[in-house]
Amino acid sequence: MVEIFLDTASVEEIKAILPWGIASGVTTNQKIFLTTSRGVDLKQRVMEILSLIDGPLSVELTKTSSSDDELVEEAKEYAALSPNIVIKVPMWGDGRGLRIVNRLSRIGIKTNATCLITTNQVLLACRAGATYASIFFNRVKDSGGDPVQVISESRRIIDMGGFKTKIIAGSIRKPEDVYQAALAGAHIVTITYRVLKEMPYHWKTEETIKEFDVAWQEYLKSLGKEGQ
Secondary structure (H helix, E strand, O other): EEEEEEEEEOHHHHHHHHHHHOOEEEOOOOOHHHOOOOOOOOHHHHHHHOOOOOOEEEEOOOOOOOOHHHHHHHHHHHHHOOOOOEEEEOOOOHHHHHHHHHHHHHHHOOOOEEEEEEEHHHHHHHHHHHOOEEEEHHHHHHOOOHHHHHHHHHHHHHHHHOEEEEEEEEOOOHHHHHHHHHHOOOOOOEOOOOHHHHOOOOOOHHHHHHHHHHHHHHHHHHHHHOOO
């Protein structure tokens, strides 16, 4: 079953989508906090989101220039807020992210290896013990790669290797990206409010609904109950 997460830190957006009954988690990062929660204390917003959802909330490490020990301590602070907290750890090119993921996984803190572009990065994240591996769908495209292939290959590696890591497809820019990522094998697709709002709409659906409404009024008219 493919899950849907909300890619936002906006309380208003989360409240708007939750009644749809489609979302089982939330993902955030520094850029999302800047665009949706400017001027709001990060931990305050994290607590607000946790009060709204029952599923995982991914929060990214912010002290990226700090030592491994400092990053682990930052992760522990977030993890102490709720068992639903997942720590997003960037896939730094020097292997530092893998060290952090491994250390956190060994002490029972859930992790989300993020900013992944290649299948090799996903494989390494799985071996390090990541709970989730976030493949950036359109950033793979931007780099000249094929995101469908990367997700498909990564899913095969996870299934064949018996890894428990779940693939999150992020960097979703249009509705078509969602089903393509799902069909490729992503366990989860994390989607912005803007894209989610576009997904239920199709002009032909709207046209058909209006046609049925007109037919119903004609039917009521035939019964002498016009306008009911």
